[in-house]
Amino acid sequence: MVIPAAVRDEIVAHARAGLPNEACGILAGADGRVERFFPAExxxxxxxxxxxxxxxxxxxxxxxxxxxxxxxxIYHSHTSSPAFPSRTDAEQAFWPDAVYVIVSLAGPEADVRGYRIRDMEVTEEELITA
Amino acid sequence: MSTVRMPPILRQAVGGAREVDASGGTVREILDDLTGRFPAIRSHLLDDGGDLNRFVNVYVNNEDVRLGRGLDTTVGPDSTIIVLPAMAGGGSPA
Incomplete structure (x- = not known):
């Protein structure tokens, strides 16, 4: 999935602003490209x-x-664990067509990764910053 | 008849349609009609006790029924019913 650098930066800033809690939001676009980020409560x-x-x-x-x-x-942050779907993420993944974007804030630099999750099966989806 | 908009995860089970018609005067009756015709979607919509599955949100005219009368919410012939599974999950402590 292609994600514009500005949108990626917006998501990371939103994730940091949400600390100490997880932050979340929805990504909209077309043809495998993110166009807009909607922060969510x-x-x-x-x-x-x-x-x-x-x-x-x-x-x-x-x-x-x-x-x-x-x-x-669908994006959310992990405040202290890696940017990989947790068991909870996999169990509660009800949108098989969406890329689950996870922003890990565990390290000094944010790590942003994407995954498809279907029937508990996790496949990484490369996020191409453009 | 009311129109129910189905999320992608349930579309295959209803023949690929984005929207299906259903009859009933309440959300419960609408869901009973749907699950009667498409048994595969039952566990996504209802729990074992017949209540709304806690991981699904049902909206009548854009209002979350859980914040009102739940499955007893009245549905009119022109109502739009939208089913949205939860967007949820979360990490773990380090």
């Missing part, structure tokens, strides 16, 4: 869990529809 902020708040979820999904874009990714 977590239902109950936590350092180790996120769930996009339901009213925020429908608002953003409608905005994506109205913009003529598709849901292409």
């Amino acid at each position: 977590p239902d109950e902020p936590s350092p180790y869990y996120y769930r996009i708040e339901s009213r925020d979820q429908i608002r953003i999904m409608n905005e994506i529809d109205d913009a003529g874009l598709d849901l292409v990714g």
